[in-house]
Amino acid sequence: MTALPPGAAVPPPELRGVLSTRESDLAAAASDFGNLVHLRPLAVLFPADAGDVAAIVRYGRANGLPVVPRGAGHAVDGQAQAPGGIVVDLTSVARVRAPDDRNLISVDAGATWQAVAEATLPRGLVPPVLPDHLGLTVGGTLAAGGFGGSSHRHGSVSDQVHELDVVTPGGELRTCSPTRDRDLFDAVRGTQGQYGIITRAALGLHPAGRTAIRHRIGCPDPGTLLAAQVRLAAGGRFDHILGSAVHVPGRGWQFVLEAVAVFTPPQAPPPQPGIRPSDGPAPETDVLPYADYLGRLAPFERQLRAAGSWQNHPHPRCNVLLPGRHAAGIIADTLAGLGPEDIGESGSVLIYPVPNRRLRAPRLPKARGTTSVLFGLQRTAPPDDPAALRRMHEGNARLLARALRVGGAAYSARTPYHDTRITGGTAGMAEPLGPPAHEPVSP
Secondary structure, X not given: OXXXXXXXXXXXXXXXXEEEOOHHHHHHHOOOOOOOOOOXXXXXXXXXXXXXXXXXXXXXXXXXXXXXXXXXXXXXXXXXXXXXXXXXXXXXXXXXXXXXXXXXXXXXXXXXXXXXXXXXXXXXXXXXXXXXOOOOEHHHHHHHOOOOOXXXXXXXXXXXXXXXXXXXXXXXXXXXXXXXXXXXXXXXXXXXXXOOEEEEEEEEOEEOOOEEEEEEEEEOOHHHHHHHHHHHHHHOOOOEEEEEEEEEOOOEEEEEEEEEEEEOOOOOOOOOOOOOOOOOOOOEEEEEEHHHHHOOOHHHHHHHXXXXXXXXXXXXXXXXXXXXXXXXXXXXXXXXXXXXXXXXXXXXXXXXXEEHHHOOOOOOOOOOOXXXXXXXXXXXXXOOOHHHHHHHHHHHHHHHHHHHHOOOEEOOOOOHHHHXXXXXXXXXXXXXXXXXXXXXXXX
């Protein structure tokens, strides 16, 4: 169905896909994983190809309508909503092509990382960095930047890109890379759609083993956890290094280091000396197929969807990048004031450091100094408790303010660009002019 929004100066363009005003499509586009913001667009485009995306961007520009890309709907603050505008649902363009002889794979922006992994792992290949949740779309992750358990070694997900197709703010479809249209290539990675809509990516691949050996090690405090993570990363033996905090009744917050090495039988697992912090407990170890490790959050998502929590509960999440020298203290202080009810029944706390030298996309947020520590409060609020939701928001604001004071940065958070659109403005995408606005400064 093709719809003409009221007051449009020109009719909608000819499209191969569908421009919908169906109630169910508008309602879906007015919701996201956060369940905090619900703003209806005038229409939703399900494009058949990148040409449709370019055409609708030109149409929106001619009519003063915001045009906003949407992937799998995992934003938490309405970043992919377009009140009074057009949402481009990129999940309708989700082709994953076969890897080529250069170990590159060309992927449409609406494809999920699960689909990418399914196309590459049988060939013994995988992108060097994958997000922890494979249900995210490729385009959405690259627009945010993307971190994962192998970021200590390879940087962000957006650092693994060799080429992009991008629809510019003027509605032009362009191909960019480190050697072609470099300004655009750098502008669209890590800036959440502000400088263009990614429609296709060529991703680098590297060899992948078939089996993962996973070690979980308890740490008494965030300082010990971070020191162990940095030490293991420097040793180079582990493919994935993550950290978390869990609240244990009667013991308070406990910190868990997860270190994973990947290999292919009959090859023996690589030796793992020095994974136990001094005087700490022995690690818990298990062995599982690497594909199962990469998809480890899928069963959790299915469980939450079956219970209704995934799609119905508010998720007031806060992810910050902390300077390494301040991270342990800020994490300890933050968690000291929180109980399990402040994270939520299905919430979690993520902690892992990434060397800034690995983060090469110039507009990707980074903390000041040599290391950015991702500290994520993945909160879930009760569905009918506005007071609890307000406390979570206030706590997130305090954490972000403290992070910024010491040279940290917000990650995948709502920005002034989003605020203008969400509060009723018609701000569209901006042309990528000038250098990055947040080059890290050494202390």
